[in-house]
Amino acid sequence: MSKFELVREKLDQAVAILEEQDVDLWLTFVRETSQVSDPCLDLILGFGMTWQSALMIARTGERVAIVGRYDAPNVEQLGAYTDVVSYDQSIREPLLAHLTRFDPRQIAVNYSENDPAADGLTHGMFRILQGLVEGTPYADRFVSAEEVIGALRGRKSPQEIARIREAVRATEAIFEHIGQRLQPGVPAHEVADWFHQAAAERGLGLSWARDHCPTVTAGPDSPVGHAMPGDFALARGHLLQVDFGVEQAGFVSDLQRTWYFLAEDESEPPLDVQEAWTAARRALEAGRAALRPGARGWEVDRAARETLTGAGYPAYMHAFGHHVGRTAHDGATVLGPRWERYGTSIKGVIEAGNVFAIELGVPVPERGYIGLEEDVLVTPDGAEYLSDPQQVLWCVG
Amino acid sequence: MSKFELVREKLDQAVAILEEQDVDLWLTFVRETSQVSDPCLDLILGFGMTWQSALMIARTGERVAIVGRYDAPNVEQLGAYTDVVSYDQSIREPLLAHLTRFDPRQIAVNYSENDPAADGLTHGMFRILQGLVEGTPYADRFVSAEEVIGALRGRKSPQEIARIREAVRATEAIFEHIGQRLQPGVPAHEVADWFHQAAAERGLGLSWARDHCPTVTAGPDSPVGHAMPGDFALARGHLLQVDFGVEQAGFVSDLQRTWYFLAEDESEPPLDVQEAWTAARRALEAGRAALRPGARGWEVDRAARETLTGAGYPAYMHAFGHHVGRTAHDGATVLGPRWERYGTSIKGVIEAGNVFAIELGVPVPERGYIGLEEDVLVTPDGAEYLSDPQQVLWCVG
Numbered sequence: 001m002s003k004f005e006l007v008r009e010k011l012d013q014a015v016a017i018l019e020e021q022d023v024d025l026w027l028t029f030v031r032e033t034s035q036v037s038d039p040c041l042d043l044i045l046g047f048g049m050t051w052q053s054a055l056m057i058a059r060t061g062e063r064v065a066i067v068g069r070y071d072a073p074n075v076e077q078l079g080a081y082t083d084v085v086s087y088d089q090s091i092r093e094p095l096l097a098h099l100t101r102f103d104p105r106q107i108a109v110n111y112s113e114n115d116p117a118a119d120g121l122t123h124g125m126f127r128i129l130q131g132l133v134e135g136t137p138y139a140d141r142f143v144s145a146e147e148v149i150g151a152l153r154g155r156k157s158p159q160e161i162a163r164i165r166e167a168v169r170a171t172e173a174i175f176e177h178i179g180q181r182l183q184p185g186v187p188a189h190e191v192a193d194w195f196h197q198a199a200a201e202r203g204l205g206l207s208w209a210r211d212h213c214p215t216v217t218a219g220p221d222s223p224v225g226h227a228m229p230g231d232f233a234l235a236r237g238h239l240l241q242v243d244f245g246v247e248q249a250g251f252v253s254d255l256q257r258t259w260y261f262l263a264e265d266e267s268e269p270p271l272d273v274q275e276a277w278t279a280a281r282r283a284l285e286a287g288r289a290a291l292r293p294g295a296r297g298w299e300v301d302r303a304a305r306e307t308l309t310g311a312g313y314p315a316y317m318h319a320f321g322h323h324v325g326r327t328a329h330d331g332a333t334v335l336g337p338r339w340e341r342y343g344t345s346i347k348g349v350i351e352a353g354n355v356f357a358i359e360l361g362v363p364v365p366e367r368g369y370i371g372l373e374e375d376v377l378v379t380p381d382g383a384e385y386l387s388d389p390q391q392v393l394w395c396v397g
Numbered sequence: 398m399s400k401f402e403l404v405r406e407k408l409d410q411a412v413a414i415l416e417e418q419d420v421d422l423w424l425t426f427v428r429e430t431s432q433v434s435d436p437c438l439d440l441i442l443g444f445g446m447t448w449q450s451a452l453m454i455a456r457t458g459e460r461v462a463i464v465g466r467y468d469a470p471n472v473e474q475l476g477a478y479t480d481v482v483s484y485d486q487s488i489r490e491p492l493l494a495h496l497t498r499f500d501p502r503q504i505a506v507n508y509s510e511n512d513p514a515a516d517g518l519t520h521g522m523f524r525i526l527q528g529l530v531e532g533t534p535y536a537d538r539f540v541s542a543e544e545v546i547g548a549l550r551g552r553k554s555p556q557e558i559a560r561i562r563e564a565v566r567a568t569e570a571i572f573e574h575i576g577q578r579l580q581p582g583v584p585a586h587e588v589a590d591w592f593h594q595a596a597a598e599r600g601l602g603l604s605w606a607r608d609h610c611p612t613v614t615a616g617p618d619s620p621v622g623h624a625m626p627g628d629f630a631l632a633r634g635h636l637l638q639v640d641f642g643v644e645q646a647g648f649v650s651d652l653q654r655t656w657y658f659l660a661e662d663e664s665e666p667p668l669d670v671q672e673a674w675t676a677a678r679r680a681l682e683a684g685r686a687a688l689r690p691g692a693r694g695w696e697v698d699r700a701a702r703e704t705l706t707g708a709g710y711p712a713y714m715h716a717f718g719h720h721v722g723r724t725a726h727d728g729a730t731v732l733g734p735r736w737e738r739y740g741t742s743i744k745g746v747i748e749a750g751n752v753f754a755i756e757l758g759v760p761v762p763e764r765g766y767i768g769l770e771e772d773v774l775v776t777p778d779g780a781e782y783l784s785d786p787q788q789v790l791w792c793v794g
Contacts, residue, residue, distance in 0.1 A: 032513035032726055034605050039432045047625075048606050050726075052738055068738075069714055073620035074609070088714050090737035111520035113528075116429035119521035123508035124541075126520040131510075144521075208431050209445045212471070223470035228444075317466055317485050329429055329447075340487035341449055341465075 003250060007046045008080045009157055011063055014044065017151045018059040024104035026148055028055040029121060029129055038120025040110055040149055042250075042326050047074060052091045052128070055081075058102050066094045092132055099138050107138060108145035114343035117331020118149035150332035154323055155353045161377060161386075163251035164325060164355055167207075168375050168387045171246050171253040174198045182396050184234050184261055188216040191242070192229040199246050207245030207252040207328040214244035217369045224361070224369050237263040239273065239368030240396075241361070245328055254328045254357040255387055256373035259394045269393055276313065276362045276370050277393045283308035284372050287320050287358055291335070291376065291383040297321075297346040300335040304360055313362050319346070321358040324375055328357070354378040355386065400647060404443045405477045406554055408460055411441065414548045415456040421501035423545055425452040426518060426526055435517025437507055437546055439647075439723050444471060449488045449525070452478075455499050463491045489529055496535050504535060505542035511740035514728020515546035547729035551720055552750045558774060558783075560648035561722060561752055564604075565772050565784045568643050568650040571595045579793050581631050581658055585613040588639070589626040596643050604642030604649035604725040611641035614766045621758070621766050631793075634660040636670065636765030638758070642725055651725045651754040652784055653770035656791045666790055673710065673759045673767055674790045680705035681769050684717050684755055688732070688773065688780040694718075694743040697732040701757055710759050716743070718755040721772055725754070751775040752783065 018026060030038050033048035041048065044055060051068025058064075065081040072086035085094045099107075111126065112118035121129075133139045156164070178194050195214045199206060206213040216222070216229040219238035223230070234240055238261055245254040258277075260269040269277070287304030301320040309315050319336030322329050333348025335356065359373035372390065376383040415423060427435045430445035438445065441452060448465025455461075462478040469483035482491045496504075508523065509515035518526075530536045553561070575591050592611045596603060603610040613619070613626035616635035620627070631637055635658050642651040655674075657666045666674070684701030698717040706712050716733030719726050730745025732753065756770035769787065773780040 034724060034726060035436045035513040035728065036433060036517055047608050070621065074625055077625070088736075092737065109520075111524070113521045113525050116432040116521075119519040120433055121520045122516040123506075123518045123520045123523040124510045124513075124516035126523075127508070128510050211444050224467065228471055228474070327431060329431055331432065339485075340489065 003046050004078055004080070006159060006250075007044060007078060009159070010043045010152060011057065011080050013155065013157070014057050014148070014152050015059065015061050017148055018057065021147055021151070023106050023108050023143075023148060024059050025102050025106070026057045026108045026145055028110055029053070029125055030055075031125065036122055038110055039117045039327065039331070040120055043152060045075070046078065054091060054095050056098060056102070058104070062102075064098050066091055066098065095132060096136065099133070099136070104138075104141065106143045107141050108148050109142050110145050110149065112144055112146035112149075114345040115146050115150060115331045116329070117153060117327070118144070118146040150348065153325065153330060154332040155351060156325060156355050160251065160325060161353075161355065163249050164253065164375065165386050167246055167248045167251050167253040168255070170202060170204055170248055171244060171255050172388060174202070174246070175242070175244070175255070175257050179257075179259065179394060182234060182240065182259060184236050184396075187231050187233045188218040188222060188229040189231065191216045191218070191234070191240075195242070195244055205247035207247055207254055214242045217241040217371070219368045220363075220366050222368070224363070234261060236261045237367070239364060239370060241369045241371040243371060243373065250326060252324060252326070252328050253375055253387075254324050254373060255375065256359060256361075256371040257390055257394070258370050258372070259396055260367075261396045269395065273364055273367055273370075273393070276364045279308060279311040279313050280360060280362045280370050280372050281391070282311070283360055284358060284374070287335070287360070288376060288383050291321070291350060291356065291358065291378060293350055293352045293378060293380060295350045297333045297335045297348050297350070298338050300350070301337050301346065304358075305337065308360060308362070316360045320360060321356040324355050324357045350378055352378055352380050356383070358383075400443050401475055401477070403556060403647075404441060404475060406556070407440045407549060408454065408477050410552065410554070411454050411545070411549050412456065412458050414545055415454065418544055418548070420503050420505050420540075420545060421456050422499050422503070423454045423505045423542055425507055426450070426522055427452075428522065433519055435507055436514045436724065436728065437517055440549060442472070443475065451488060451492050453495060453499070455501070459499075461495050463488055463495065492529060493533065496530070496533070501535075501538065503540045504538050505545050506539050507542050507546065509541055509543035509546075511742040512543050512547060512728045513726070514550060514724070515541070515543040547745065548748075550722065550727060551729040552748060553722060553752050557648065557722060558750075558752065560646050561650065561772065562783050564643055564645045564648050564650040565652070567599065567601055567645055568641060568652050569785060571599070571643070572639070572641070572652070572654050576654075576656065576791060579631060579637065579656060581633050581793075584628050584630045585615040585619060585626040586628065588613045588615070588631070588637075592639070592641055602644035604644055604651055611639045614638040614768070616765045617760075617763050619765070621760070631658060633658045634764070636761060636767060638766045638768040640768060640770065647723060649721060649723070649725050650772055650784075651721050651770060652772065653756060653758075653768040654787055654791070655767050655769070656793055657764075658793045666792060670761055670764055670767075670790070673761045676705060676708040676710050677757060677759045677767050677769050678788070679708070680757055681755060681771070684732070684757070685773060685780050688718070688747060688753065688755065688775060690747055690749045690775060690777060692747045694730045694732045694745050694747070695735050697747070698734050698743065701755075702734065705757060705759070713757045717757060718753040721752050721754045747775055749775055749777050753780070755780075
């Protein structure tokens with residue numbers, strides 16, 4: 001299935017979602033996407049635009065693309081829009097003509113306070129749009145498209161799931177390859193270089209920005225999180241945690257793996273490390289057990305979070321999970337706590353066909369950081385692993 | 398000079414621009430930049446953010462970064478902000494505390510109807526920001542930062558100019574290399590592959606999206622503009638036009654080159670092709686002559702446009718020029734006609750230190766398309782070439 005076929009598949013899905021959510025028209029309004037690109041374009045177009053462009057998907061099934069003259073050939077070649085209208089000087093006339101023809105009760109546009117993946121309309125473009133429809137009946141019919149986009153992005157088709165699974169497999173192969181090269185004394189930034197090389201050799205992209213894909217947390221002094229890998233060297237008696245993912249055929253993975261470097265006199269990790277590992281694994285499994293159709297995002301987070309804190313470990317300061325697909329943080333429902341910065345994204349309902357990365361971590365004093373992250377598919381019966389989960393802490397002897 | 402030093406250089410420049418434009422505070426407000434990234438981040442940060450982040454640059458010279466816990470180490474490492482404040486649950490409290498302390502008369506934020514490069518604030522983030530300051534004196538002090546950003550982005554430092562010049566040189570070397578391989582029968586998409594290979598072999602990125610960098614227009618039936626290279630084959634008696642640029646060390650080039658494929662019985666291009674080439678060159682030079690400090694964008698376009706139409710050729714249906722720098726369409730003033738879709742971007746005033754790509758083209762019936770594009774630096778005396786301009790049509794024998 002080609003990229004263009006994937007786009008046509010998503011457009012068919014979009015029409016069904018508009019019907020289901022009782023929305024007449026979904027309008028994606030973009031320009032010069034090399035500067036700021038609406039993440040929805042990847043779902044409904046598959047390439048960028050240069051001039052102001054209006055992609056209109058109607059509940060009736062019609063799909064109209066109003067685009068600049070030089071962008072039109074690409075959209076025509078895609079074969080996904082029933083009508084490709086091109087213009088030279090201004091989008092105003094064709095845009096208003098088609099709005100009037102559709103006469104929608106609601107015009108869903110791409111802004112969202114809760115979901116970054118549904119927030120591709122810039123404020124400047126919103127103001128332009130307001131200016132274009134000023135004085136028409138459509139000026140006060142704009143609503144947020146966040147629920148349309150969330151459903152569209154979150155419901156992965158079999159083909160999308162297959163591609164994510166392949167990206168996961170490719171990532172696991174890289175983890176295994178690099179695991180064999182690890183030894184004390186290597187600085188974190190060199191480990192990061194190895195991951196970059198391994199991805200490049202296999203023709204793979206990275207799941208997120210190169211400067212912190214992977215993150216490499218080596219020992220207790222290395223900063224945790226989205227930090228760039230630093231000079232901290234791998235050392236005996238320390239933990240090494242790596243958060244990494246690759247992009248393959250437009251889809252990505254997001255995994256964490258953790259190693260322990262045995263001290264000279266050790267044959268297995270010390271008790272504090274083993275206990276922390278077991279607690280982290282149990283908390284991850286508790287979250288996975290709660291991840292099933294009908295659950296709310298925050299309920300899944302709570303199950304993992306309370307298991308971890310109940311075992312006496314500090315709460316992780318991030319969300320337990322997020323969608324994975326075309327991007328590593330793939331929008332829509334977040335499996336996170338009810339903190340203000342998550343907005344309403346954590347109130348979303350889990351659906352079969354969703355794919356999530358689930359993750360948590362535990363710092364171990366004087367040792368470093370244990371991080372677990374797996375990719376899972378929600379089925380009617382629960383969440384099944386797409387990754388081969390890390391069941392035991394890997395030791396470097 | 399490292400990337401971090403370039404960022405610190407731009408921040409110093411930003412403070413001076415706030416003073417010059419009488420603006421108290423410039424606020425860049427972003428989140429999850431892997432989904433939608435504000436193009437300004439490249440100027441004032443150099444990497445992405447995950448949580449909601451407020452980058453505040455004050456006319457007083459203070460630079461405060463309020464960022465999520467896991468993003469903080471990277472910002473601290475950058476060493477460009479006088480104060481790095483991190484939070485876990487909500488940005489509200491530190492944001493309001495610092496706003497109150499600065500007590501700005503204006504808060505310039507990143508939206509613009511005219512300049513895509515100054516329009517990185519999404520509508521959802523604008524709404525969040527409104528919610529955060531609701532009920533404070535700051536709720537109605539937001540203004541567009543487009544002039545701040547335009548000046549900051551447009552005034553290239555010597556180091557920035559040097560990097561663009563290097564990207565131009567690298568591009569010219571690729572044009573020369575591929576020019577030697579051209580022969581009739583090769584399809585346009587294969588020519589595009591050669592450019593991709595040449596860039597990859599030299600460790601260079603592309604200036605814009607891979608699917609139309611380069612664009613390859615082969616003969617009269619190939620679509621012109623931002624179209625993806627198709628199956629049209631190079632043929633004798635036809636023109637070949639390529640629009641291409643590379644990214645090197647964070648800066649890009651944007652050039653067009655045109656070849657003519659001599660027919661079996663020709664020793665030079667036919668008269669219609671030669672005349673069109675000469676008219677295009679003259680129009681480009683007329684535009685370049687008008688490109689000097691103090692001129693308005695539309696005046697430069699008009700000089701080129703009227704020269705071309707005065708010679709009896711059709712007007713090009715795009716702008717004559719655009720800034721080039723960190724991106725191929727580098728925001729700020731556009732050298733374009735007074736068409737609605739260009740908004741006020743074409744009213745900007747040219748400054749010394751600006752770098753533009755200037756371009757135009759002429760279709761030749763039954764032959765194909767002649768495209769010219771050069772990169773130039775505006776000096777106090779006028780516009781000097783950064784590229785080695787294509788003076789004559791290149792012929793393939």
